[in-house]
Amino acid sequence: MHKFFFVFISVAILVLQVSFSAKEKAQISKASPIIINSDTLFYIEKGIGVFSAQKRADEINSILKSIVQDDSVYLDSINIIKQDNHYILAVGNQIVMGIYPYDVTDSTLTVDSLAAKYSQIILSKLQSERTDHKKAWLLKSSILTLVFTLLLVLGLWLLSFLFPRITKRIETLDEKLTERIQYKKKKFIKHEYLIKTLKIIWTGLKFALTLVLIYIYFYELIDLWPFISNLNIQPIIKGILLFVFYTVLAYTLIKGINTLVGYLNKLFISWKDTKIKSVKIRSFELLSADRSLEILSFLTKVARFVLFGILFYTYVTIVFSLFEFTETWADTLLSYILDPLTIALTSFLKFLPNLFFIIVLSFVFYYIIKLVRVFFNEIDKGTLELPGFYKEWAMPTFKIVRFLILVLAAIIIFPYLPGSDSPFFQGISVFLGILFSLGSSSAIANMVSGIVLTYMRPFKIGDRVKIAETTGDVVEKNLLVTRVRTIKNVDITIPNAMVLSSHIINFSSSASQIGLILHTTVTIGYDVPWQKVHELLLSACDENESILKEPKPFVLQTSLDDFYVSYELNVYTNDSNRMAVTYSQLHSAIQDKFNQAGVEIMSPHYSAVRDGNQTTIPEDYLPKNYKSPSFKIFGNWFGGNPKSE
DSSP, X not given: OHHHHHHHHHHHHHHHHHHHHHHHHHHHHHSEEEEETTEEEEEEOOOBTTBOHXXXXXXXXXXXXXHHHOTTSOOSOOEEEEOSSOEEEEETTEEEEEEOGGGOOOTTOOHHHHHHHHHHHHHHHHHHHHHXXXXXXXXXXXXXXXXXXXXXXXXXXXXHHHHHHHHHHHHTOOTHHHHHSEETTEESSOHHHHHHHHHHHHHHHHHHHHHHHHHHHHHHHHHHOHHHHTTTOHHHHHHHHHHHHHHHHHHHHHHHHHHHHHHHHHHHHHTBTTTBOOEEETTEEEEOHHHHHHHHHHHHHHHHHXXXXXXXXXXXXXXXXXXXXXXXXXXXXXXXXXXXXXXXXXXXXXXHHHHHHHHHHHHHHHHHHHHHHHHHXXXXXXXXXXXXXXXXXXXXXXXXXXXXXXXXHHHHHGGGSTTTTSHHHHHHHHHHHHHHHHHTHHHHHHHHHHHHHHHHOOOOXXXXXXXXXXXXXXXXXXXXXXXXXXXXXXXXXXXXXXXXXXXXXXXXXXXXXXXXXXEEEEEEOTTSOHHHHHHHHHHTTTTOTTSOSSSOOEEEEEEEOSSOEEEEEEEEESOGGGHHHHHHHHHHHHHHHHHHTTOOXXXXXXXXXXXXXXXXXXXXXXXXXXXXXOOOSSOGGGTOOTTOO
């Protein structure tokens, strides 16, 4: 009986153990494992909300795998962060998993002890896997680095092997190739220039391919070594390579522009007298061939300067945009051009209505000035007469009226100019007005004097005048100055203010109507009858063409001096511009007439030192038997005989 009971108890215990083992296995089979590299660390039996246990495990496994492969994550410890009723395990800033109360299946554990247990298991496994992964990664990266290096060397060798042979092939190209590149039997490019162009393109292609190979090599190399990629030097290497490329490209373009300018200059020289000829209108040459060649050469230089400016600005902008720390500089440089252009274009579009208004006003005032010009031209020609208005006033008055019309036009147009209402524009206008007022006081005085002289009519162009100490013919008069040409052909410019303040003698104003009286004075001794002197003086006028016959010349005895009588000869002439010549001819004729008549022309100095024994008449006019009397010591004043020697 006892044995049977003992056997029954043993069988019951065995059945319970088997049932409990099966239940535990069933529960384990429902749990989801946490695996790192095929090694199961523990199981997740419960889900969270809509996330099942399997989804939780898959997410945790994915995070752990990424941590193993990411060398930037340090595995010194796992942070256990306590929340309300659960704990969170995190590696650095990366959350690995959460541990909740229903994850505790062992009654001997609590939530915090389970979190500490899981963190220790995960950290130990991550550290071991990181070591294994790093060894495999180093081996793989080393092998790939060697492969990429060999590929780079092979690529550079192929470039150095192929390009010289292709360059030689280019140099041996047949000239028939350039003959095919033509239009209407005209070659676009010479054979030597084609060869140079192809060589430049081929060399540039080789250089570009070399840079591409180097860039690809460094790009792949940096991806292989994370500790290098963490330094973020890939953009720097890319920027340096592109900087080299753009620098060489800019240098090539500069050389190309210089070569093109040299080619154009030679081409223009070859076109001289063929395509570049002198521009003529009938027999008048407007532009010579040499001058046209100089203009074309100047234009090519200007074009080269503009291209260099555009190229330099583009180069600097691109180079600055290659690097992160200078990228904003490129935007700033670009704004220096785009912003003014945008503002100028916007301002121009806004200014268009005012521009049309200004154009219409300009046409209106232009035709008003033309109408006024026609009116005053008719007065100047004499076809239109206004009472009290002299025709020589016509053109000066027209200039004044034109100035007033232009001032009126400026006043009307000024408010429609862009920026006319800005304080800066108004300040500049006031400043210029003050500067003009202070600096042009003498000019304004001359202009006012010129206007006054115009309407005073003291002289006109061509008149012989004397202004202050200047005598000559008026060759020009305007609002500022009067120009006088003397008898020695010296042009003297006199400001109008000085002309107005000086006395003006006009020799021509009455010459054409009543005649200009020229006068000269001779002194004759008392021993000559005055009737004879009058006769000789009047006879000297007969052979002078500049002296008028009517009114007749006349003689005035102006004084009776101690030793002689002063006779003034007055003659009429209507040719005031020949005054000097008329005087010279008249004086010559007076000398001839008096010498022929045996009459001496006396002077105070000569009469004061001579005793009268030797006559001053030239020998050609004396009798052939004339003898000079002896020196007189005693005359009639001392009681002697004046006829005795």
